[in-house]
Structures are given as structure tokens and as C-alpha cells.
Amino acid sequence: MTGATVTVTEITKRWGETLAVAGVSLSAGEGRFVTLLGPSGCGKSTTLRVIAGLETVDGGSVRIGDRDVTRLPPSRRALSMVFQSYALFPHMTVAENLLFGLKVRKVAPVERRRRLTRVAELLSIDGLLSRKPSQLSGGQQQRVALGRALIAEAPVCLMDEPLSNLDAQLRGEMRREIRALQERLGITMIYVTHDQAEAMSMSDHVVLMNRGAIEQQGRPGDLYNRPASLFTARFIGSPAMDILDLSDPDLSRFVFGDPEKGAGLLLGLRPETVSPAPGHGLPAVVEASEYLGADTLLSCRAAGGQRLSARLPGAATMAPGTGVNLTWPEEATHLFNAADGRRRDDRLSDCPTAFTRARLSQIC
Amino acid sequence: MSKRLNALYGWLLILPAVSLLAAFTHLPAVMTLLASVHSTPRGTRPPHFVGLDNYRDMMADPIFWQSLWNNLIYALATIPVSVALALTMALLVNRSFPGRSLARLAFFTPTVLPMIAVANIWLFFYTPDYGLLDRLVGFLGMAHHNWLGERGTALWALIAVAIWKESGFFMIFYLAALQQIPATLREAAALEGAGPWTCFRRVTLPLLMPTTLFVLINALINAFRMVDHVVVMTRGGPDNATSLLLFHIFEVGFRFWDSAYAATLTVVLVTILSLVAALKFHFLDSRTHYR
Ligand SMILES: Nc1ncnc2c1ncn2[C@@H]1O[C@H](COP(=O)(O)OP(=O)(O)OP(=O)(O)O)[C@@H](O)[C@H]1O
Numbered sequence: 001m002t003g004a005t006v007t008v009t010e011i012t013k014r015w016g017e018t019l020a021v022a023g024v025s026l027s028a029g030e031g032r033f034v035t036l037l038g039p040s041g042c043g044k045s046t047t048l049r050v051i052a053g054l055e056t057v058d059g060g061s062v063r064i065g066d067r068d069v070t071r072l073p074p075s076r077r078a079l080s081m082v083f084q085s086y087a088l089f090p091h092m093t094v095a096e097n098l099l100f101g102l103k104v105r106k107v108a109p110v111e112r113r114r115r116l117t118r119v120a121e122l123l124s125i126d127g128l129l130s131r132k133p134s135q136l137s138g139g140q141q142q143r144v145a146l147g148r149a150l151i152a153e154a155p156v157c158l159m160d161e162p163l164s165n166l167d168a169q170l171r172g173e174m175r176r177e178i179r180a181l182q183e184r185l186g187i188t189m190i191y192v193t194h195d196q197a198e199a200m201s202m203s204d205h206v207v208l209m210n211r212g213a214i215e216q217q218g219r220p221g222d223l224y225n226r227p228a229s230l231f232t233a234r235f236i237g238s239p240a241m242d243i244l245d246l247s248d249p250d251l252s253r254f255v256f257g258d259p260e261k262g263a264g265l266l267l268g269l270r271p272e273t274v275s276p277a278p279g280h281g282l283p284a285v286v287e288a289s290e291y292l293g294a295d296t297l298l299s300c301r302a303a304g305g306q307r308l309s310a311r312l313p314g315a316a317t318m319a320p321g322t323g324v325n326l327t328w329p330e331e332a333t334h335l336f337n338a339a340d341g342r343r344r345d346d347r348l349s350d351c352p353t354a355f356t357r358a359r360l361s362q363i364c
Numbered sequence: 365m366s367k368r369l370n371a372l373y374g375w376l377l378i379l380p381a382v383s384l385l386a387a388f389t390h391l392p393a394v395m396t397l398l399a400s401v402h403s404t405p406r407g408t409r410p411p412h413f414v415g416l417d418n419y420r421d422m423m424a425d426p427i428f429w430q431s432l433w434n435n436l437i438y439a440l441a442t443i444p445v446s447v448a449l450a451l452t453m454a455l456l457v458n459r460s461f462p463g464r465s466l467a468r469l470a471f472f473t474p475t476v477l478p479m480i481a482v483a484n485i486w487l488f489f490y491t492p493d494y495g496l497l498d499r500l501v502g503f504l505g506m507a508h509h510n511w512l513g514e515r516g517t518a519l520w521a522l523i524a525v526a527i528w529k530e531s532g533f534f535m536i537f538y539l540a541a542l543q544q545i546p547a548t549l550r551e552a553a554a555l556e557g558a559g560p561w562t563c564f565r566r567v568t569l570p571l572l573m574p575t576t577l578f579v580l581i582n583a584l585i586n587a588f589r590m591v592d593h594v595v596v597m598t599r600g601g602p603d604n605a606t607s608l609l610l611f612h613i614f615e616v617g618f619r620f621w622d623s624a625y626a627a628t629l630t631v632v633l634v635t636i637l638s639l640v641a642a643l644k645f646h647f648l649d650s651r652t653h654y655r
């Protein structure tokens with residue numbers, strides 16, 4: 001089993017007045033793991049269902065391998081799908097559920113048995129084959145749904161939030177299993193989730209959607225390190241990036257060495273890049289400290305009342321009201337337009353170097 | 365003391381229900397059973413015990429056998445056709461298309477009409493020469509018929525009425541059941557390569573099994589219970605060709621005033637219906653609960 005390339009070009013889908021998907025283009029190469037990520041209602045499921053052929057498009061095209069499948073019914077697109085609700089047939093046993101597609105496609109009985117054994121072993125559901133779905137736990141049902149998608153040996157597999165019904169521990173386990181299976185079998189995966197951590201940990205390529213359009217796509221690291229917009233900056237990363245208003249003269253003076261230069265700009269800082277710098281950082285007051293085990297999250301309020309946090313290793317708790325000076329490396333500075341949220345790397349050159357900043361902060 | 369008082373309260377509370385049930389269900393049932401082993405009171409002669417004489421008479425009554433036979437044909441023809449029609453209509457109006465509510469209403473209307481009204485409508489359809497059916501048949505160049513007056517067609521004419529009346533009712537059950545089946549199951553089947561027919565046969569139909577069984581058994585009971593259209597349209601004629609079991613009981617009891625024999629026939633009918641009900645509970649409780 002090897003993957004096939006899926007190419008989606010400029011697809012749009014309307015539901016009456018609402019534009020659920022507005023000109024989405026993306027491509028998933030052979031054997032790649034591509035994730036559609038975004039908040040609820042942004043059009044992830046609709047995009048996936050369009051690829052599956054379960055919804056018709058109002059514009060654009062879908063190609064799988066070298067075929068244009070835009071007008072083909074789901075059964076002729078050579079793909080398998082795991083539904084959020086699993087969609088197991090309640091009147092069939094696990095084995096019948098797994099074999100349903102093979103029987104429909106008239107695969108020979110010998111071959112059917114071979115694949116059943118293999119998939120059942122792969123997912124450790126050998127012991128459950130004669131049970132009905134209602135007699136399985138959520139995690140087991142999930143495995144069966146996964147098995148039904150894998151047994152088809154389709155080159156492309158689609159998954160719509162398959163892990164959202166599972167508890168945290170099982171979810172973590174299944175994430176690793178799905179990823180490992182996908183890599184081992186070499187299938188092309190298009191995976192929908194609204195959980196950014198899931199997307200970051202599993203994917204080769206993340207497509208972040210917002211209100212039916214693609215906000216940004218790239219490798220997980222690209223989205224994390226260079227968010228192209230305020231939306232991406234806020235959505236990716238946990239705890240979320242802090243956004244500070246640079247029209248505040250004090251903050252502007254600290255960042256640019258000039259109280260006017262920051263007008264119309266926003267500053268984004270990831271808590272994990274911010275650290276205390278006794279004597280020469282941005283002056284702030286600790287509001288709360290949250291001990292998370294491996295590290296501690298300090299929530300602070302800078303001059304001008306703006307919030308920012310720092311993630312410190314270990315149990316570095318500080319009493320509320322303590323004054324701290326905070327700083328961050330130059331490459332951790334993210335600048336955005338306040339008006340349209342676009343990233344402004346060009347303005348980074350206006351920032352003084354760390355050395356001069358340290359001096360400046362001592363002056364002010 | 366308080367325990368006894370409790371028990372007394374309990375009995376007092378269920379007394380109204382129990383007395384109603386006893387007075388209108390249990391007592392008549394027992395009386396019917398008793399009446400069936402006594403003779404019919406005539407004038408000054410009080411009923412006397414006759415043992416199984418009434419049952420022996422019944423076995424020798426050709427009209428009883430004819431009615432039972434008619435009823436069997438009636439059941440075997442109405443049930444499969446009306447259930448299949450109900451399912452087809454439900455599948456048709458379960459999809460979305462403009463005017464769906466109107467189509468549902470149209471299919472359901474016959475059910476809402478009283479049987480007497482339905483019978484009158486069809487009486488017009490079947491009228492020889494002037495009726496809708498004869499006009500249609502005449503238009504196609506075939507001979508006219510007295511649909512309700514000929515032995516060969518009368519029972520089938522009644523069967524058509526029953527199917528017309530019942531299908532819409534059963535459709536409602538199927539429609540409700542279809543809406544319970546998650547759309548993702550059909551989508552999953554489609555992705556697995558199943559066409560509409562395979563999807564219907566392997567997924568939809570099995571999931572409708574409990575409903576089908578429920579509908580089948582209700583149809584069976586109805587087949588022995590409906591009598592209004594016989595009374596209005598044929599009065600059992602011609603030559604008892606359309607006499608159903610319940611109609612025969614009606615005739616014996618209220619035309620010939622032979623109450624003992626009517627009681628005997630009633631016992632037989634109730635026995636048949638009880639068997640059907642037992643079947644219903646057996647199946648509904650055991651086989652179809654796969655969830
Ligand atoms: N069948 C439908 N009819 C009308 N509107 C729909 C339909 N399906 C989706 N929508 C609308 O399209 C938009 C996108 O829906 P979609 O299901 O793709 O969101 P999603 O990103 O999958 O969200 P979630 O994370 O909550 O599943 C939403 O505004 C939704 O209300």
C-alpha cells in the first residue's frame with residue numbers, strides 16, 4: 001500500500017448565505033500527514049467531506065493521484081475515512097464491520113481473511129472480532145473504525161477528529177499509534193482536529209483555517225516560530241502567545257528605544273521565551289504564579305497595565321505583587337500590524353540590539 | 365397496623381382501575397367464554413349448558429370456513445403489499461426535495477380519514493359504468509366490471525381499499541425509524557464502495573428490522589380487526605365472497621341474534637389474535653434488540 005497525492009484547488013462551498021469554505025487550496029504529497037486545524041465552525045469538516053465526495057462543491061477541483069475526482073461519487077475515489085462518531089454498523093459484528101467494504105468490492109475470501117488477520121493484529125482487536133460495536137469501549141470502537149479504514153488499503157485516509165471522544169491518556173496513545181501506522185503503511189493522511197497540540201505533534205504539514213479560508217500552512221515549526229498573522233500567533237502554542245500593544249509609549253520605548261515608533265503595532269511574546277533579567281528588563285509586577293510540574297507560569301502586568309507571562313523552569317514561584325524585570329531574545333520578538341494582524345518582520349530592524357536595549361532600559 | 369392500613373390504601377387506590385378493567389374486559393371475556401358453551405336464550409327458554417355443541421356447529425358451518433379462508437387471503441395480500449408500499453413511500457419522502465411536507469401529508473391522509481369515509485370514496489371508484497375505475501378501464505378499451513358485485517373481484521377490491529388505507533399509517537413508523545439512522549452510516553457505506561442498493565440491503569434494511577416486525581404484526585392484527593369497509597361496501601356479498609371473520613361474527617350476533625354462536629366465533633377470533641400478540645412479544649423482546 002502506498003499513498004497518492006491529494007491536490008485541492010480553490011474549492012468553495014456555500015450553505016445558503018454562509019460561505020463554509022472560501023477558496024481553499026492545499027496539497028498532500030504521497031505518504032504525508034497533513035492536518036486541517038482551526039477553531040469550531042471554520043470549515044474543516046466541510047473541506048474534508050468535499051475531498052471525500054460526501055459534499056458537492058460550488059467551485060474548485062479535487063485531484064487524487066492523477067485523476068480529477070471532483071465529480072466522482074465517494075465510492076470511486078479510492079479513499080477511506082474515519083468519522084468522528086466512528087459510524088460503525090451497529091447490527092454487524094466487528095469482523096463484519098471490517099469486512100464490509102471488501103465484500104462489497106468483491107475481494108476474494110482468502111485475501112479477505114489475510115487482511116482481517118493482519119489488521120486485527122495491528123490494532124490488537126483480535127479478541128473482539130465477534131462482538132457488536134455496542135459491546136466495545138470508546139477506545140476499542142475507535143480502533144475498529146481505524147481498522148475499517150486501514151483494511152481497505154486505500155492510498156488516502158481521511159480522519160475527522162477521531163480522537164475527540166477519548167480521554168486524555170488514550171488520546172495521547174492513539175496519536176502515537178495513528179502516526180506510527182501511517183508512516184509504516186505509507187498512506188497519505190488528511191486529518192482534521194481543533195486541538196493545536198495534536199496537529200503539532202502528528203503532522204508533516206499543518207493547514208490552519210479561519211472562517212472558511214486558509215490562514216497559514218506549513219510545517220508545524222513554521223507556524224510556531226513564524227506565525228504570519230495574529231490569528232496564527234494566538235492559535236498555535238500553549239500557553240498562548242501574549243499580545244501587547246506597542247502604541248503604549250513606555251513599551252514602545254523599551255522595544256524600539258523611541259516612544260512613538262511602536263504606534264499601530266502589536267508585540268507578540270511566547271511565555272517560554274520570556275525570562276527575568278534582574279536590573280535591565282521590562283519592569284512588571286507578578287500577578288499570579290501557576291506551578292505546572294516541570295515549570296511555572298508567571299502571569300505579570302507590565303507598565304501600562306498590559307499582561308504578559310513567563311514560563312520558568314522548575315518551581316520558581318513568586319508572591320503576587322513582587323516586582324520583576326522581564327526580557328526575551330531578539331529572535332523571539334514577533335511584530336504584527338494592529339489594523340490587519342499581518343506579521344511585520346520589516347520593522348524588526350528598528351529594534352535595538354540586546355546590548356543597547358539593556359542600556360536603554362537602565363536609562364528609562 | 366400501619367402495614368395493614370398501607371395495604372388498604374393500596375387497594376383503594378387501584379380499585380377504580382381494577383373495577384373498570386374487570387367490568388369491561390375480564391367479565392365480558394369470561395361471559396363470552398361461558399356463552400359459547402351454552403345455548404342461545406330464545407323467548408321464554410333460558411340458556412342451558414350444551415358443552416362443545418356450538419364449536420361442533422362451527423366446524424360444520426361453511427360460512428365460517430369461507431370467512432376464515434377469505435380472512436387469510438385478505439391478510440396475506442394486504443400485509444406484504446402495504447408494508448412494502450409503506451417502506452417505499454417512507455424512503456421516497458425521507459430525502460429532501462421541494463414539497464416534501466406536502467408529499468408526506470398526501471401519503472398520510474388516507475390514514476386520517478375514517479374507514480366509513482374511505483369506503484364511500486372507493487364505492488364511487490368501483491361503481492359499475494360510471495365509477496372512476498370503469499371509466500379508466502373503458503378508456504383503455506377493456507370490458508366494464510361490477511367490481512364489488514362479482515365473486516372474482518369483490519375481495520380484491522376490498523384488499524385494495526385496505527392497502528390504500530393502511531400504507532400511510534405504516535409509513536409514519538418507517539419514516540420515524542429512518543430518521544433515527546445516522547446519516548454517517550450511509551456515508552460510511554458509500555465510502556466503502558456500496559451503491560444505493562447495497563447500502564439499502566446491507567445497512568438500512570437490517571436497521572429497520574425492529575420496525576418491520578412491529579409493523580408486520582400490527583398489520584396482521586388489523587387484518588382480523590377491520591370490518592367497517594365490508595359493512596359499507598359489500599355486506600359480505602356476493603355469496604359471502606367478502607365475508608371476513610369479524611363480519612361473520614357481526615352478522616351472526618346482530619342480524620341473526622344467535623348470541624351463543626357469535627360468542628363461539630369470538631372466542632376463536634380472540635384466540636387467533638392472542639397467538640399473534642404472543643408472537644409479537646416473543647419476537648420484539650428477543651430477536652431484534654441488537655443494540
Ligand atoms: N449541512 C449544513 N448545512 C448548513 N450549514 C452547514 C452545514 N454543515 C456545516 N455548515 C456550516 O458551515 C460552516 C463550517 O462547518 P464545518 O462543519 O466545516 O466546521 P468545522 O470546522 O468542522 O467545525 P467543528 O470543529 O465544530 O467540527 C459552519 O458555519 C457550519 O454552520
Ligand SMILES: [Mg+2]
Nearest residue numbers: 044045046160
Ligand atoms: Mg467538524
